[in-house]
Amino acid sequence: MRIARFSIDGNVAFGAISAAAGERGPDDLVLDIIKGIPYADFELSGVKVPLSKVRLLPPVLPSKVVAVGRNYAEHAAELGNEVPDLPLTFFKPSTSVTGPGDDIAYPSFSSELHHEAELAVVIGRMCREVPRERAKDVVFGYTCANDITARDVQQREKQWARAKGFDTSCPLGPWVETDLDPADLAIQCTVNGQQRQLGRTSDMIRSVEDLIVHISEAMTLLPGDVILTGTPAGVGPLNVGDEVAVTIEGIGTLTNKVIKRG
Incomplete structure (x- = not known):
């Protein structure tokens, strides 16, 4: 559904x-x-x-977005990074969330904005310390996400709060698909109709279940919270006026336009 x-x-x-x-x-x-x-x-x-x-509108209003970095080996390599021994997690605030068709506002403090197409997991019930065999039971469904990143700020500041947490940096949508196996889905990103990223969720280093277990060891997840599962290789720049689209097999397409921040 x-x-x-x-x-x-x-x-x-x-x-x-x-x-x-x-x-x-x-x-x-x-x-x-x-x-x-x-x-x-x-x-x-x-x-x-x-x-x-x-x-x-954004299909959910999460209390928090927990994102996972370097969960695809080729993406880690393209930015000169090693695959971490444990999932590399960070937060995007609720104020970063925006919906399908909404504008992405290019932040004034960056000159290198990148797209990152991702499968997003939507949590359906309050949970903590979820055992792996019960991980799927806490999932409401899945949607498309774009982990918009100020790459120059990420590299300069090391801590990723501003680089990945600015307003409109987390487009979600267009809806939540509740009946879906996330193990092997095609995920694609286009900019102005030109393909930039193409991968499969089967290439994720840690599965959806692994990520739920790891994250819920540390914090309580609430209904509507979102986990971003990482991006495949092919991330690249966005400019004002660009239209960026994330398409995930079995879900649909999330489209947003980049504008100058007013």
């Missing part, structure tokens, strides 16, 4: 995406509004609105 968060007529809601009765085209998709929030057992209201009539 695909779960979207959206606004219509000034109201914000979650909805389950499906095709209108007897229709199959992308223009015929509708949202069945969910009663309440979708993380626990939920009911569909039966009230349906066309997907084309709403504005899609």
Whole structure:
């Protein structure tokens, strides 16, 4: 099931995406509004609105985004880094999150902005110290992410808070896919229609389950929290005016445009 968060007529809601009765085209998709929030057992209201009539929002509002660096060997190598012995984790604040179709504001303190296409894991229940055999039980679903990075700031400051945590540096969307095996999915990034990154989640050094176990050893994860699982090789520069798109097999495409920060 695909779960979207959206606004219509000034109201914000979650909805389950499906095709209108007897229709199959992308223009015929509708949202069945969910009663309440979708993380626990939920009911569909039966009230349906066309997907084309709403504005899609970030599919979740996480209390925290826990990101993992250098989880693809070729990406670590392309930046001259070794693969770490343990998952390399860092935070992106909730204020970094932006949605599908929203603008990425080029930060004034950087002159080298990079894209990083990533599979994002959305947590569905409060959990801590999750055993590996139960890791999938705490997952609500998966979405596309772009770990936008001020590469020059990352290299200059070493600590990554500003380089990866600035406003609009974490596009998420377009929705959450709840019925998906993340083990071997194609992941692609294009800039202005030109392919930059192409990899598979099967190339991740640590699996989704491994990352949930490692992260939940240290902190409680809450419903709606997001884990970014790392990026394949091919990261590169973004400029003002560029349109960057992340496509993940079985989920969809997250598209954003880069603008000058006002």
